[in-house]
Amino acid sequence: MAEETFRSICREDPGNLNAWANLGYVYDKLGRELDAGECVEKVSHLMGLDAGEASQEETRVLAARCLAEQAYVHPYDVELDNEDDLRERLTAALRLYNKALDYGGQLISKEEKRSWYFKMATIYIRLDDIVKTKEDSEYSRHTHFNKGLKLLQETLKSEKTQHKALAWCYIGIMLERKDDFTTVPMSIHDCGYSASDPLSCYGTAINMASDDAFILNLLAKVFFLLGKHEMATGISNMALNVLPDPELNWQGYCTRAKINMMFYIRDLEKAKSGQGGIPDRQLLTEARKDLDKVLSVRPCLRTHLEMAQVYYYMGVDALQESLLVDESAVNCALVSLSHALQFELGDSLPDLHVLRGRCLHLKGEDQNAADCFKQAVELERPGSTDTTALRCLLQALLSVFMQGGPDPSIAIGQLEMWVQKAEERYPNDIVKAELRCLYRTQTAEVTELSRALIRAGRLDLVKRLLETIVPKQLAKKKTITRSFSYT
Structure with missing residues (x-):
């Protein structure tokens, strides 16, 4: 499978150094020495070590992009459960991005650099989340905060609406965190955000994306992960108003269903602890309707699993999960789970x-x-x-x-x-x-x-x-x- 994936990338992008190097690694593991040797020769050719000056420039661009590609994937590893390991990977990713910027220099276009700046800024934000519980919190957080905010400021110059809208969203997130510091990070004053309000940044991001369902879905996902569920719901509704077709905008329906389920489970926990009334089961009905639309055009493991969860809560008593109130709903949950098990990796969850x-x-x-x-x-x-x-x-x-x-x-x-x-x-x-x-x-x-x-x-x-x-x-x-x- 790895071989076929890398081969398809090499066909689509013959100059991708990472793909050729990884394909060679796969062939080496499979014991196919001749194929592995051909990949090594291809990488050497792309590196153009003995070529002319023009080719050397092209090679530097390829190598810079190769490093940026590695930096992008570096923090994504299913085995990264430990915060210290994740912190190390994020820091290594930043080093790779800086190396890519240094290696590519003026040969890399400003627009491409801004896309790298945005990714680097998000890494600094993730690092800030990790280090705020560490002993060196104050010093490290100031460093990460200042660098991240300045990179987002550079991202705002991008020609792509997606980068600008998300940058405004992340600036709002960072401004919300400024009160965590004993002294206001200097980058807030340097970038001109001394009088800025996080909500105005969020509003700017939403307005920029108001007619683009794809960007609105990305913003909704960010707000959902931040726990701003009401805002996420509003943005999801905007995205679905712009593009109501489930086949083209299944992400919007997925996000809205997930939010409704989150609301239900949140209210259920409050009710169990005596802090609220019985949760509104209409939330489950709305989630089911959205997931039905997604399953009609894009059935997948995750959606079947989420549908099973909806049916499960429909089938049990609102406060005592051990009581069965609708056996047909529980049977529907079992049917959804059987569909989920038919997908690859379903049995491993x-x-x-x-x-x-x-x-x-x-x-x-x-x-x-x-x-x-x-x-x-x-x-x-x-x-x-x-x-x-x-x-x-x-x-x-x-x-x-x-x-x-x-x-x-x-x-x-x-x-x-x-x-x-x-x-x-x-x-x-x-x-x-x-x-x-x-x-x-x-x-x-x-x-x-x-x-x-x-x-x-x-x-x-x-x-x-x-x-x-x-x-x-x-x-x-x-x-x-x-x-x-x-x-």
Whole structure:
């Protein structure tokens, strides 16, 4: 697959150094030495080391673009979970961009440089998010802030509306952050934003993109990620008014559906904590309508998964997710999940298996549900602290045990095995917390399980359960001998 991808890039862009170099690497891995050698020769030819001055200039441009390309993809890695690793990658990407600018010099057009400036500015903003929790926060943040804002100021000179609109949006984001500093970053004064308001920057960005659905969708996505959901909704509506055709503007419908789901889940959490009333289920209906339009023209794994989530919430009680109120909606959720599983990588998503298990659990198919939760636990990344799948699995296996059956030892054996697996996968205190939660929420069922375990002489799990509920023994106080003085 990698070979075919790089070959197609080489056909479309024969001067792409990265594509030829990567294709050579793929051939080397495949043991195809002749093909790998041809790629090396192609790279050498493109580098033009022994060519004339005109060719040398062209080579410098190619090499500069090659570096900028590497800089662009450098921070995108599915394994970058650790903030320190991400910080290192972002910093390395900036070095590559600076190297590309230095290598290309005046040979790179101003417009192309401005597109690089914009990407560099977004990296500085991401770095600011990371370093504000570090010890060197104040110094590093000032440096990143000042460089990022000045690069955005340069981006505003771009001829492309997309770059200008997004630059204004990001300037607004940075102006919102200025109060985080003990002293106002100097770049705000240098760039002339001393009297500027973030909202006016956002307004400028929206006005620039008012007749371009594609740019409006990009702005809506930025505001959604910032948690400005009302603004994101308004911009999505603007984009859909400009271009209502789902085939051409499916992104707009996707974003609006995601926002409506976010509103519903947010209101649901408030209701569960007693801070609000029952969430408006019309939000689910609106999300379903938007996703239906997307699925009619662009079915994909993500959209089927989001549709399944919508149907799941339609099928359960608004406040008690364990109560089934609409079985047909839950069945529709299972159908959407089956469609999602047909896509490549669908089977590798823990969230998909958790949602599928929850639907089956609602329908009383506890063993099937448990099998789904097992897959989700197996797919969790090493070091993950998300125990949603584990919690659901323990509840499902407890339900399987309570249903009885000809041989309850099978359910007991599953519980013992998966608690042991959990202790190998998660930190010990997390497993204890989940067992404690299971005991407190289903005390009668856990008590019945403990009796069965004792009768069968299988005491290890009983001990683990007891350890979660017995308070820590306080150290015995030392006896203090009093001394009396008669003088």
